[in-house]
Amino acid sequence: MSRYLNIGIKFRLTGFVALTLIYISCTYNTLVLLAWKILHYTREVCGFGKKTGKCADLVIKNLKCAELVKNRSYNQRTWDDGIEPPQEIDWEKPPVYELIGSGQNASTNVVVQGRVAINILTSHKLPTLVPIPSQPKPYTLLNSSNSKPPNLNVVIQIVGSRGDVQPFLALGSELRAAGHRVRIATHDVFRDFVTATGLEFFPIGGDPSSLMAYMVKNPGIIPKFETIMSGEISQKRKMVYKMLEGCWKSCVEPDPQTNTPFVAEVIIANPPSFAHVHCAQALGIPLHLMFTMPWSPTKAFPHPLANIERSDADPHTTNYLSYGLVELMTWQGLSDVINLFRKKSLSLEPVPMTMGPVIVETLQVPFTYCWSPAFVAKPLDWSNYIDVCGFFFREEPSYTPDEELDHFLSTGPPPVYIGFGSIVMDDAEQMTAILLAAVRASGVRAIISRGWSKLETGQHDPNVLFLGDCPHEWLFKHVSCVVHHGGAGTTACGLLNGRPTVIVPFFGDQAFWGQMIAAARAGPQPIHHKALNENNLTQAIQYCLTPEAANAAMEISYKMKAENGVQTAAQSFHRNLPVDALRCDLLPEEPAVWLYAKSKSKNPIKLSDKAAFILAEHQKVNPKHFKLYQSKPITIQNLRWDPVxxxxxxxxxxxxxxxxxxxxxxxxxxxxxxxxxxxxxxxxxxxxxxxxxxxxxxxxxxxxxxxxxxxxxxxxxxxxxxxxxxxxxxx
CATH class of the missing domain: 1.10.287 (Helix Hairpins)
Known part of the structure; x- marks a missing residue:
């Protein structure tokens, strides 16, 4: 964190070759010759003739070639539910609960709700030790003209709830329409949700309901002390390790259903997937991060997981430092797990302590934020490789309400919607009682979504309907206001429909969105779920029914409807691709896979699978001169720019x-x-x-x-x- 706290092995399954270089002690020429033998074996099995024009495309679908890679790739050092992970680290290691740096100029500690409490005390040394940039870092867009790249294998890695996955389905569909092959890599439970869109699915493991329950108990990035004592921290750290392994497999393994070979040529990921930059380094391919909450340091507002308790520094400095301090705490909790993954699965060196928290920022990884700039504008100190594109909305699904819902909506004024989605609560019965009491006190009708917590009561109330799954895109058109947990997707849907909003945050970025809604006057201040009671929820609902709240929400809605977040994000993705580096020199519409040069004195030629196959088929090139190509090499070093x-x-x-x-x-x-x-x-x-x-x-x-x-x-x-x-x- 020295900037502001002072403080390949690679293998590639191509259309005609399965080649593994990890842990094999033999010369490069031998490997190339072996790969070429695999090529000829593949051709014989497929029955290709020498003059077959589509041979390269057919080889891509060769199942024997895919099976060869599956059996020989990266030593198969992964583990599944029935196998214990490597015991080289302490899986029950407690996190750091307090950090003090620069002579107590900056300190962090974990508060009761699990967020990171930050105290910054200024002195004459602080400006020297913590340089805050006065302007964004210089960055040259790799494809400023937005020229069309070759069709690529894109893997989108997502860790989180259904609300985290849904926006990427809209993006995946947009990229598929642009010609790319798109694979969604996320938790197994979302298989049907993903495949219903026609996108490819790859399971990475992890139980989102377990993660949601864990996050409700431990709302921030640092678990509570009693969680550590219960042994639950060990289980979650092992789950993270499994998801890291799953993300790596999603980059290189065939489709689980069709066995069609797949090797990622670019990665899109949300930050909590954690494996993204490490997989990109192992393969030497571009990475693009996308997220629903601020993750890049800015002076405009603090990190959503930071709780600024005390600071003598000016607000801009405090906001900027909060990102570094939160990243420090996060990296400390997972650094040993991530470095074990790098060693065992990727054969990469460990990430140095000072680079871990700032690796994405140092590498200037392109970042796209999935919220409306009309709602939260892009900070002025963010560089041009960071974009705020708008919320990702999928096409509104076709939906016909059942008789009960249709009757409820048609027999009275528009109800209040109340729901907490994938949140898993400890005491759903108590939450249900609070909601019903506030609804009665407000004199309104309500639709209460059961959600993952299964909110329900055995008593019948004609003014309340408990509802199962129902698309928000349809339902929010028929309600007066919405009360929910503050997930980015639900927040976006409510605002798009001009509905005043009450946020009851549980963890993560939910409080941030509640604060932004309150700042826009489209709802009251957020009410943390532990502070929720009949009185404050009643007051919040009553404010949402005022003309002031309705007008503010409608103003945001007008601006959002003029945006197209998915298309803008796709453009952002393409602008940041190294298109020239990705293209084959002979067939520009094909992605480059190989470098070919007879000697070091000659400039190498970038070749695609198809080009290399055709040239070799006609004996125009010697396969022993092929070298695996990295379109975006990544080097991670321990940065020490000066003695300080x-x-x-x-x-x-x-x-x-x-x-x-x-x-x-x-x-x-x-x-x-x-x-x-x-x-x-x-x-x-x-x-x-x-x-x-x-x-x-x-x-x-x-x-x-x-x-x-x-x-x-x-x-x-x-x-x-x-x-x-x-x-x-x-x-």
Whole structure:
């Protein structure tokens, strides 16, 4: 985080070759010859004649070739539900609950609701130690003319709820219409939801209902102390590891249903999928992130997961720093899991501690935000590789209400909609009682969606209808206002229909959207679900029924209807593609897969599968000169630009190691005493206490005597002026 906190192996299944380079100790020429033998074997099995014009396309569909890759690829070191993950890391490692840096100029700690509480105390050192950019980073769009790229294999990786998946189905359909092959990689439970759109589906594992329940208990990025004590943190960390593996498989494995080969040529992902940049590095392909809440540092507003408790800095500085501090806490909690994944599945080096939290920003990964600029405008300090395109709306599904719903809507004034979607609550009965009491006190009719929490009551109320699944696009046209959890998709649908909105946030970006709605006067201030009661919900509903709220919501609706978020996002995606690098030099409509050069002195030629096959078929090229091509190579380094950032990068690592040890001093013995293993718990508690204390004490001498001087020297080497001064002082 040195910028503002101071502080290939690759394999490619192509249309005619299945080639694995991971953990194979043989020469490159041998591998190329082996690949070419696979090609000829494939041709013989398929019965291709030498003059077959469609041979390259047919080879792509060859199942034996796909099966070969499946059997030989990346050592098959993955694990499934019945196999324990590698034991090389501590799966129950507690997260850091407090970080203090720059002499207590900046600190974070976890508050009761799981969000990250931030305290920033300014001093004369702060502006020096934490440089805030005065203008966006320079960036040249890779395809500013928006010229058409070759048709690509696009994998879209999504971790989250149904509301997180739905916008990407609209985007996937748009990209498919543009000629790309699109694969949606998400949780198994959404298979039917995805395939109903005609898009390809690939399961990455993970249980979204379990994740939702976990997030309700632990609303921020850091789990509660009691969650760690229960052992649930270990289960979720293992689930994350499985989803990382699933995301990697989605890039390289055949279609699970048809066995049609697939290798990703570009990745689109939402940030919580976590595997995105690492898979892109392993394959050397472009990456484009898309999300429904702010994830890029800005001075305009704080990170949605940050809770600014106290700051002597100006609001712009505080907002900007909140992103770095939240990323620090997030990376600390998952860095060992991600680096294990990089080692076991991708054969990549671990990501350095200082690069982990800022890897996406440092690499200037293109980012598209899926909200309306009429609702939340793009901050002025975001560069041109970051776009705000508008909400992603799918085509309105065809829907005919059943007799009960149709009768309820036609026999009275428009009701209030209340629903919490995929949120899984601990006490659905209590929530139902609060909702019914507020509806009666407000004197309104209501439709209450049962959702994943199964809100329901056995009592009949003629003014309340409990409803199952129903498309919001249709339903919100028939209600007066909406009360929901604040998911980006539900928020967007309500505003598109001009409906005043009450947000009852549970976790994540939900409170952020509630605050934005309140700022636009289209609804009251958000009410956290734990603070919700009959009185404040009644007042919130009554405000939504006022002309002020209705007019504000309708004004936003008019502006949103003039936007097309999906088309704009597709244009953003294409503008940021390295189109020239992706194209085959001989067949520009085909994506490049190989580099061909007879010698180092000659410029290599980029070839597609089809071009390479045709040239080899006619003996115009020698396959041994082929080299796998990376259209977008990614290099991740431990950035130390100068002596100050070099030194603070070490201090950051020391801070993490010290605070991890500090956490283990207390949580380790507590968990040990609950265990019956190793002598009834007492002996194990003493051992874990000693280990935690050892981490605290042992890190300091090593940092002082080895790491800091080495890093400082490296930093000096990066600045010629420092070199000259250093040399003059010595000699």
């Amino acid at each position: 950032s070099a030194g603070t990068s070490v201090l950051l690592g020391v801070m993490f190691n010290f605070t991890v040890g500090f956490s283990e001093v207390f949580t380790g013995p507590a968990k040990a005493f609950q265990s019956k293993e190793n002598g009834g718990g007492g002996r194990e508690a003493a051992v874990t206490f000693g280990k935690g204390l050892g981490k605290m004490v042992g890190v300091l001498p090593k940092a002082t005597l080895v790491d800091f001087p080495l890093a400082l020297t490296e930093g000096l080497h990066h600045i010629p002026a420092f070199k000259r001064i250093f040399i003059s002082l010595i000699f």
